[in-house]
Amino acid sequence: MSGEAAWDLVNGGSDETGRVADWVAGAARITVLTGAGISTESGIPDFRGPQGVWTKDPAAQRMFTLQAYLADPQLRVRAWRNRRDHPAWVAEPNAGHRALVDIERTGRLRALVTQNIDGLHQRAGSDPSRVIELHGTLSAAECLSCRARIPMAEALDRVAAGEDDPPCARCGGILKSATVSFGQPLDPAVFRAAQEAAADCDLFLAVGSSLSVQPAAGLCRVAVQGGARLVVVNAEPTPYDGLAAAVLRDPVGELLPRLTARLPAA
Ligand code: NAD
Secondary structure, X not given: OOHHHHHHHHHOOOHHHHHHHHHHHHOOOEEEEEOHHHOHHHOOOOOOOOOOHHHHOHHHHHHHEHHHHHHOHHHHHHHXXXXXXXXXXXXXXXXXXXXXXXXXXXXXXXXXXXXXXXXXXXXHOOOHHHXXXXXXXXXXEEEOOOOOEEEHHHHHHHHHOOOOOOEOOOXXXXXXEEEOOEOOOOOHHHHHHHHHHHHOOOEEEEEOOOOOOOOOOOHHHHHHHOOOEEEEEOOOOOOOHHHOXXXXXXXXXXXXXXXXXXXXXX
């Protein structure tokens, strides 16, 4: 590491970054909300960023809408191919995911709420009991009729064996990844846990999310109303920037390690 880079790390780079690094080091309970932007540097595209899946192909949004998925068998075939080829299967956690593990090791992490379905927080070393997966997980498939769950690997084995839209083996219903599509409610207990974590923190970091999907984005307001400082870390403007005590636009994988640089050794 060059001398300049070392100085940058210790001092958090810009004044604003250093100020937020002090808040991170001084906080007692930090709740983090992550979105697709924390995983783009691991090779998983987001939806709405400049290189986003929907920015490039707006029609792809239908695949994530429950009514369209139920009504259109061809769309389901495409969705299963997408799951089979999903970049999450080969992605590795990046420095952004690891910096959040550092916060947890110092005992400051109240909860890690994620909109992501890729499992990279747990693979980076975050305690699974502190990760609240608001929008479910790609690692399982669920029957939309009888709610039976199977590992995604099992469903993808059936796709590889020639079933291009594998039905539920128990009841014949339609199978889908165990993720929350548009038109599907969040698990009430999961969302309640996220609300409690947002209301019970002194610092709330919203990281790599366009904050355009409700009710997840509304957790920012819950946190501020509960007395927390809100920090938005995102390359593009979000609807919650005006509520934030600081807004940082650098790439998440570079910025989060600078924000955790002033934490005491765990
Ligand atoms: P989004 O696509 O709406 O927004 C991502 C934001 O991150 C964009 O504003 C983009 O500018 C920003 N961003 C991208 N890379 C960044 C980087 N390296 N540094 C800083 N900012 C960066 O994503 P969202 O808000 O999470 O909501 C979309 C929904 O998409 C979620 O429900 C989530 O379940 C799903 N999703 C998940 C994954 C995943 O699991 N990795 C990937 C795509 C979409």
